[in-house]
Amino acid sequence: MRVVLMGAGHIGQTIAAWLAKSGDYTVKVVDCSVVALKALAHLPVETALIDTSDVDELRNSMVGYDAVINALPYHLALTVATQAKVAGCHYFDLTEDVAATREIMALADGAKTAFMPQCGLAPGFIGIVAHHLTQKFTDLHEVKMRVGALPAFPTNSLKYNLTWSVDGLINEYCHPCEAIRDGNVIEVLPLEGMEHFSLDGTEYEAFNTSGGLGTLCDTLKGKVQTLDYKTVRYPGHGAIMKMLLQELGMQHDQETLKAILRKSVPLTMQDVVLVFVTVSGECDGKFMQEVFARKIFADRSETNPMSAIQITTAAGICGAIDLFREKKLPQSGFIKQEQVALPDLLANRFGSAYQQSRQVESIG
Template sequence: MKLLVIGAGMMGSAAAFDMARSSEVESVTLADADIARAQDAVQFIAKSHGKKGAPVQPVVLDAADESSASALMRGHTGVLSAVPYFFNVGLARAAIGAGCHFADLGGNNTVVRKTLAMGAEAEKNGIGLAPDCGLSPGLASVLAGDLVRRLRTEKGPRRTAAPAKKKADKPAIDALKLYVGGLPKKPRPPFEYQLVFSVEGLINEYVEPARVLKGGKLVEIEPLTEPEEFHIRGFRPMVAFHTSGGTSTMPESFQGEVGECFEKTLRYPDHYTLIRGLHDLGFFSSEKRRLKSGEISPRELTSHLFLEKLSGEEPDVTIMRIEAHANKRVLSYTMLDEYDRRTNLTSMMRTTAWPASVVLQMMAAGAIAKRGGIRQELDVPTDLFLREMSRRGVKIRFAQTGR
């Protein structure tokens, strides 16, 4: 297979790194608007893999130019969008035109819905569209779907919606809870955080509503709300709170079967307090403000300052716990992943870009047989996916308690 990655930032570079070492991949193209950045990434990959990896070719591409993107996609089996979420609808449309399997790292609920709405056209062209293939949603979605299927098998066939005017049955699964966070191993005050992915994606998580199931109903709630204390061995207490995008399509996929479904982001307490204050003061607003020096939105300025003040090279850790509750039974997946000194890749790069790379390769190889819109929690074969992640050194532990 020949694969294309659009975006040579942290995640795009890590995805190309993974693809280049796959025995099934013939070649990789790494495209970016900044050719120097793409070339630097290619040099890093070549140095890491030596003569063992597939060749990686840097090229220039403006991700906003659908025509050029589609032309570049032709001749490739699959393409991964590793650019900010607002490019993804156009790139998905370009992939359909080029007959090229498409995956992206997600980041925005509206964009994901628009992408999946093109599923019928993609199916007609024989390709898969898989949005939201990063860490959470993405890796977390695959694991959550597996827990639901395990409990479903124990409890019998899936229940369908109740007939009109008849009281609905209690959902078979009480709750599906996802807790995910990427954190520096040695946090520095006052923010106790380090940028490990796109600043646009980070702020979007803090401003867009979160989609959840509450009492079996799909509702939207404000981000940064319902904080709770979270504990995991080896770390000091954290705060878990709602952010946008983490549940992706899970509320629709599991409505009627799961009573409560949410994803909460993990941060250290001081970070949560400061971010909540910035949010409430309007620092994430996209509304332009006129100043003596010109016009700027608070969000633009905050993005700039976050890049300036919160960037760093401190080794990171990714923490994830997925829990499915049914009566007194609890099934869970837990992952603690750290920066890899051997490859010089951050944990966030490994746990975000590599799942996306795996899903794209599974589509291209036919391991994911479905065409059209792909939902991670429903359509990705969990056993094969977990084997591939384990082979890459990402260890995920399953546990169960109760009868």
Template sequence: MARYINDVRVVGLGKVGELVATLLADAGFAVTAYDARERSGLSFASKALDVRNSGALREALAGADAVVSCLPYNLNLGVAEAAHDCGVHYFDLTEDVPTTNRVLELAAQNPKNVYAPQCGLAPGLIGIIGSSLTAQFDEIRSIELKVGALPRHPAGLLGYAFNWSAEGVVNEYLNDCEVLRGGRRQMVPAMTEQERVVIGGIELEASLTSGGLGTMCETYDGRVQRLDYKTMRYPGHFELMRFFFDELGLRNRRELAGELLVDAKPPVDDDVVYLHAAVEGRTDEAAGGLPYRKQYVRAYQPLDINGRTWRAISWTTAAAAAAVVELVADERLPQTGFIKQEDIGFADLLSTKSGALFGNLGKV
């Protein structure tokens, strides 16, 4: 069957972008990727591109069916607007709320294209899983979503390594978080409402961080009493981060904060991604209408793909994004307008070539 999307451009060949392009090529798409510097030895075509050059960016998108932006959050809008102008379907991995709000505006201006931001790990996969769990309930009381991308063998008091964008992590720790409380949308401070979590015998702590819910608060407003997203870390992490940002005065010096943190805690290869999604509610059939809880818990390790070992944070993010592109291409998701993560079925995602990676891995 002919696909709705065939020619895909991937912008940004960093920790995730190279694997997104690899997975899409493996899934049968014609892929051309762009990065700030020339790349060689890749399994797909690649070219150098300065994404800040709007003319060159639009030229790169000419003739494409879709583009996946794998850039830092602050560069996504340029790609989204270029895709809008070129009539190209748009996908990204961002957790940045203002970026997504602008993509929503673009979708309203040109509803003929697909706009699917936030289709990475969080927001993205974790919201897809959580929303899919709600289908088992007639009445939903709470949705709790948690993700932790961590070193498997932590060292030092922070117990952390910056395998993800430092700028993104700093934003998540400092920006206010949208939640549902009492069935209504609220904004609350990040790094609050801390709780203890145990996965496979590993003790973690979880605190609210921003951006992980995407559009879910709007979707479930008035339907769910409690909804939130928390980031998981090893015990003691958030107390030290509050000291770092508040007592050392780095809350208003985000760029410097990111530089210091990456220098102190550089990336590691041996990482683990913890997912914890839980939904509480009632059904007419279960226990005479008494409340019960459904959970989906995984611990994903690094994975060998095409003879190369990829960090857990890289492959989980890339596989989720590539799977969403596959679903749109195969007309199993809408071919126009804004696509919310919570409208994507987890079973559908697992049935794609890229999404199948989640099927049997990570069980604890």
């Protein structure tokens, strides 16, 4: 299968390596950064330096390929998806942006090619897990989805290190969040809905952020009383971000905040990803609860270190395109994450990266 990968950042580099080394994909990677592309010199991939803001260059780079994998910033999602449709390529991305996903859904209506956005961790894997758990219930009451990509060794006041896109981080902190309450789809405010819990003796907080539910509100509307998604952080993080974004008004000057974070908050490869899903409802005539709680750790090997967020995000999108290649997913139109069967993903050579996770023993 011939794929063109848009974006050679940390996540893009992992995607390129996994697909190229699998033997089933011919990979071309395009980016606007010479430095990023040079990092791929050791891989059996073709590279192309293009202006990713130029629509014609984007489209021309796709011609002759079967699929496009978009690992560029979220604000380019609709542009890349539109050009993929023109070029006749299937489309996969990692966006958490709700508005972009809705527009891609409209773009996919009646299309001969497939469009599958939100193929990362959250949205992505978290929705696949939640939907899988709901299948055991005859009557759904509550679905709670919690995910955090956290530094293993927090040392600053934010108790946070950069582990993925700053653009995506600020985007999910600033936009309204979907949820279901009393069976109705509503919008809730980001950074609100604060709750505290512990896993394995470590204290965490969780609060509303945008995008993590993917399309589950549409899928479960009328079927569940309560559905929500919250991002997990160490205690105190949410209050500082609320002060920066809301009290100091930096939600209206996001570029300045992004520049400050990039300059002052260090990147780490030593991280851990938490995945925590609870589903409750009627099952075999009883009111029951199912829980999926995992920790996924960074690969700290000296030869090829990978952060936990690299592993989990690449596993999601590489697993999705691999299942698509094997025709285990629809071959045209819009594909929801919850159309992926969790057993299929975990059995997949890429999705099995989630199997190196450790099941959490207790939740308090």
